[in-house]
Amino acid sequence: MPRNPLAVLPRRGLMLLAILLAVLCALPWLAGDYVLTVLITILYFAFVGQAWNIMMGFAGQLSLGHAIYVGLGAYTAALLYVHFGIGPWIGMLAAIAIAAACGAAIGFLAFRFGVAGVYFAILTIAFAEFARIGFDHLGFLGGSGGLFLPVANYARNDIWNLRGSPMMFYYVMLVLTAAALVLCHLLLESRTGYYWRAIREDEEAARSLGIDTFRYKMLAVVISAGMTAIAGMFFAFYYNNLFPEQVFHVSRSIELILGPIIGGIGTLFGPIIGAFLMTGLSELMQNLLASFGLDVPGARQVFYGACLLGVVLLLPDGVWPWMAARLGLSRPRA
Amino acid sequence: MAAIYVNVAVSGLLTGLVYGLMALGLSVIFGVVRVVNFAHGEMMTIAMYVAIVAFNTLGLDPLVMAVPLAAVLFALGYALQAGLINPFINRPEHSQFILLVALALIIVNVLLIVFGPDARNVQTSYAFDSFALGSLIVDATKLYAAALSLVIAALLFAFFRFAPLGKAIRACADNYTGALVVGLDVKRLYALTFGLGAACVGAAGAVLVLLIDVTPALGPAYTLLAFIIVITGGLGSMPGALLGGVLIGLTEALAGLLFTPSAKSMFSFGLLVLVLLFRPQGLLGKRA
Numbered sequence: 065m066p067r068n069p070l071a072v073l074p075r076r077g078l079m080l081l082a083i084l085l086a087v088l089c090a091l092p093w094l095a096g097d098y099v100l101t102v103l104i105t106i107l108y109f110a111f112v113g114q115a116w117n118i119m120m121g122f123a124g125q126l127s128l129g130h131a132i133y134v135g136l137g138a139y140t141a142a143l144l145y146v147h148f149g150i151g152p153w154i155g156m157l158a159a160i161a162i163a164a165a166c167g168a169a170i171g172f173l174a175f176r177f178g179v180a181g182v183y184f185a186i187l188t189i190a191f192a193e194f195a196r197i198g199f200d201h202l203g204f205l206g207g208s209g210g211l212f213l214p215v216a217n218y219a220r221n222d223i224w225n226l227r228g229s230p231m232m233f234y235y236v237m238l239v240l241t242a243a244a245l246v247l248c249h250l251l252l253e254s255r256t257g258y259y260w261r262a263i264r265e266d267e268e269a270a271r272s273l274g275i276d277t278f279r280y281k282m283l284a285v286v287i288s289a290g291m292t293a294i295a296g297m298f299f300a301f302y303y304n305n306l307f308p309e310q311v312f313h314v315s316r317s318i319e320l321i322l323g324p325i326i327g328g329i330g331t332l333f334g335p336i337i338g339a340f341l342m343t344g345l346s347e348l349m350q351n352l353l354a355s356f357g358l359d360v361p362g363a364r365q366v367f368y369g370a371c372l373l374g375v376v377l378l379l380p381d382g383v384w385p386w387m388a389a390r391l392g393l394s395r396p397r398a
Numbered sequence: 399m400a401a402i403y404v405n406v407a408v409s410g411l412l413t414g415l416v417y418g419l420m421a422l423g424l425s426v427i428f429g430v431v432r433v434v435n436f437a438h439g440e441m442m443t444i445a446m447y448v449a450i451v452a453f454n455t456l457g458l459d460p461l462v463m464a465v466p467l468a469a470v471l472f473a474l475g476y477a478l479q480a481g482l483i484n485p486f487i488n489r490p491e492h493s494q495f496i497l498l499v500a501l502a503l504i505i506v507n508v509l510l511i512v513f514g515p516d517a518r519n520v521q522t523s524y525a526f527d528s529f530a531l532g533s534l535i536v537d538a539t540k541l542y543a544a545a546l547s548l549v550i551a552a553l554l555f556a557f558f559r560f561a562p563l564g565k566a567i568r569a570c571a572d573n574y575t576g577a578l579v580v581g582l583d584v585k586r587l588y589a590l591t592f593g594l595g596a597a598c599v600g601a602a603g604a605v606l607v608l609l610i611d612v613t614p615a616l617g618p619a620y621t622l623l624a625f626i627i628v629i630t631g632g633l634g635s636m637p638g639a640l641l642g643g644v645l646i647g648l649t650e651a652l653a654g655l656l657f658t659p660s661a662k663s664m665f666s667f668g669l670l671v672l673v674l675l676f677r678p679q680g681l682l683g684k685r686a
Contacts, residue, residue, distance in 0.1 A: 362507030
C-alpha cells in the first residue's frame, strides 16, 4: 500500500485536480449569483453522492433510502438550533450520531436477517417512507407544516452559526466536498476499502477468506449515513426550511444517487463529475426552455431519466471511467 | 359500533383484491424474468390516464376498458422486455434497477407534462350505488372492481396452470438453462411474461380509476405499494400476491379508521419491515 495516499494518482491527474480546485476556489469571484447557487447545488450533490457511493460503490449495498439520513441530519441540526440555540457545527455532531445510529439499526436488522440485494434496497425505501410519514405527523417537529430557521442576515457572514451569504455557503460546501473526496480516497485505499471491494465483488468468497462481512457492511452503512447527515445539516441551514414531504421523499433519494451512477459507481471522481453533468446540464436545459418562454414542470426529471437511460445503455460503468481513459488518467489494473 | 368495522374491513378487502391484481403483475415478472419492475406503478398510471381519457371523450366505462387496456399494456410490456430489458438480463441488479428507474422517471414526468398535476377521476352512473346486506353496506363500484380483478387473476392462474405456453413460461422460471436445452425461446417467453405482467397492471389501472383520483405522482406510490404487497405475500408467488393485496387493503382501511387516513401507509411500511425481517421469503413464498 502506498504511504503517500495521493501517490497512486498519476502526476497529470494531480495537476488536473489542482487546476480544478483552483478554478473552484476562484469561481465565486467571477460568477454571478445564479451561477453561484448552481455551483452550491452541484457541490451538495457531489458530497451526498460521495457518501452514497461508500455504501453502493465501495461495499456493494444498494440503498434507495438515503433521504432518511439527509432528513435526520437536517432535522436534528435545525431543531437544536431553533429550540436550544445550539450552533450547526455542534448540532452536526449530534446529527451524525443520530443518522449513524439509524443506519446502524437498519443495517443490523437487514444484515442479521439476511436481507440482501433488491430486498435490501426496498427495505431502505420502506424506512425512509416510514420516516417521511412519521415526521409528517409529529407536531413538535413542525409536522407537515414544516420547520423554519430564522432567515439569514446577509449583512455579515457568521461561519459559526452558518448564517450569511451564498458565497460563504459555497466555500463551506467546497471544503466539505474536498474533505469527502480525501476521506473516500483514504477509505478506498485502506484495508477496510479492500475488504469492501471484496464484499462487493463476491460476498461468499470474501467471507470464506475470513472477512467479517457483517462488520464491514455495517461500517459502510454507518460511515455513509453519518456523512449524509452532514449534508442534511447543510441543507437545513442553506434552505432555512424543512418539510417532511420534501426532505424524506423517495425522489430525493433517487436524485442524490443520480450523480454517482452517471459519473461512475465505485469511482472517486464519479460522484463529482456526475453532479456537474446532472445539475449543470439540467440547469442549462431549464434555461433553454425558459428562453423560449416555456415553463415545463416535469422537464428536468424527464431529462434526468433520459440521462440515466443513456448512461446505463451506452456507458454502463459511468462517464468518469470513460473520461479517465480519454485523459490518460486510468490506473493500470493491478 | 362493530358494524362500522365490518363495513370498513369489507371495503378494504375489496380494494385489496384490485391491489392484488396489480401486484400479481409484479410478482409474475419477477418470478420468471427475475427483474424487479421498478416502473410498475408508473405503467399503471399510463393505463389509468388512458382509461380516464376514454371515459371523458368516448364515454367508455373503465370496467369495459379493462380488457383493451390489458391488451395495450401487454404490447407495451412485450416491447419493453424484447427491446430494452432482455439485453440487461445478465447485468448486475443495480444496472437493471437504474434502467427501470429511468423509465419510471420519464413516464411520471411525461404524464405530468401532458396531464398536469391536478387529480382526475371519472363519474360513473353507478358511483353512489350500494348493496345492503343487513347492516353491512357494500359499495357497488368496489364490488364490481374486485369481482373483475378476481376474474382476471383467475384467468392468469388458469393460463399458467393449463396452457402449453403458460407451462413453457413456468419452465423458464424453474430452470433457465434447462429451458434453453429443451429448445424454448427464452427471450420471447420473457417478453411474453413481461407483457402478461403489464397486462395485469393495465386491467388493474382501468379498474382503480373507479376507486381513486389519479395524479402522475401516484406512479411511484403504487410501485412501492406493489413491492410491499408482493414481498408480504412472497415475491414470485401468485397466490401470495393476492393474499398480500388483501392484507394491505385491510391494513390500510383499518389504520385509516383507527388512526388518521394520512398515516395509513405507515402501517403498510411497518408490515413490510416486519415481514422482511421475520419471514423474508414472504407469507406464501418459498425459501430461495
